[in-house]
Amino acid sequence: MATDKHFLERIPNGIYFLLIIGAMSYITLYPLGLPIPVTEMTRATYRAVEALGEGDIMLVDQGYGAGTIASHEPGFVVMFKHAMRKGVKLVILSTSVEGPLLLDSALAKINPEARGYVYGTDWLHVGYVAGGEPAYAAILQDFYSTFTVDYAGTPLSGMPLAHELQAPTYEKIAMVYVQSAGGDVCQGWIRQSAVRYDIPMIQQPLEMMVPTILPYFPINCQGILNGGIGAAEYESVSGLPGEAVKLSDMLSMGGLVCLIFLILGNIGFYLKPKGGN
């Protein structure tokens, strides 16, 4: 019987997707609880947040959209919880237009008011910020004068936390935490806060953007969370398990299936007759 050397090439793409989805669904139904190895980037992030004191202010760029919510939301949730545990105040803005819309979903998992975190005193949300790098520079110079109202339209003049951020704001920010799918946003914040004012910075770029930010670690960027994987590691190291830990089995299984496909693809390529047109 002749061997069909092209059979791998003829498998429709949809089959591959179905196999990946099937494998990931199976592991969700029957989780293995695989161990989560914690990288030095995540440990460094944890140490940087642990070094903050009660009353310190963390500026958070919740710059993610619907397309990357699985990577970023667990990171936002665990970071907010860790900050609350330390008594760190949070000032949240978003460089993504979809960010403010998605904040409610994250806040429902944190429930800051129920844990004694008072809006306007312990945390604040000013919503979407346009303008790119010049806007980051303006915020770090004088946050209070840059904005007039919070995301809900309430004047900042009535919020104690906003008053704490009067010029020079960069002297009052203890840490900047950036979540973004775009490398330009991450690098922009590094240039404006870490390089210019030497403000400690931690970043959670999308997994695929980590190689772009890695050269800044640890000299300009004290910690990096590698997207959703980094969030799972952070949940593990901080003792605050959440959604990312639940997804980690699925990530392992999805990655394993992709690896098998890569090996099969290369075997198929090797078997393919060489030469000709």
Added chain:
Amino acid sequence: MADVIGTWIAALLTIAITSLAWKDQPVSKFANHIYIGVVTGNSIVQAWANIMNVGINKITAGNYLYVVAILLGLITYARYSKASFWLYRYPIALVMGIGVGAAMRGSVGGEFLDQIRDSFFQLSVPGDAFTSINNIIFFAILLSSLSYFLFTIRAMRSETAMKLSTLGRYAMMGAFGYSFANTIATRINQYAGRIAFLLIDWLHIAG
């Protein structure tokens, strides 16, 4: 009740847009168009809130300098008229100038000087063999990768230099592989979130 309806809509739209993986379908196009429509509508609302927050509110509070910024913003619409097209270049030039100026201030330090400074370290760390090996590998890859980009120096055409640049090329291939693996991890992670939503929040068959 609203939560249940919302979950059902989200679940059905997730399935509809996933059907694109099999082939382009009317349902996937429908879900795609809904997403684009929602995002566009939300972008307009957020942009308007931003203009109010950092612009109009300040003018109404008596800070009239912001009128200049609003006018410059309005001038960008001159590009839609052939007669006044030239006007739109001025606000764009201003925005570009400010953007480049703001970026340059941190670029030299963060992307050049700090990177060079960070590459100066002790190759051999006494009592820490792992760090020592790591540092030596880093140094070798740094030198070889840099040598790959020295195209115009005659000395780089020697056999030894070519071997060094080949090592640099392999090192960069490894870096691209790491980048590609991270890209796969990103895609898997995004869909893992959707699968978890379907099985846990919608069907309630997993915990």
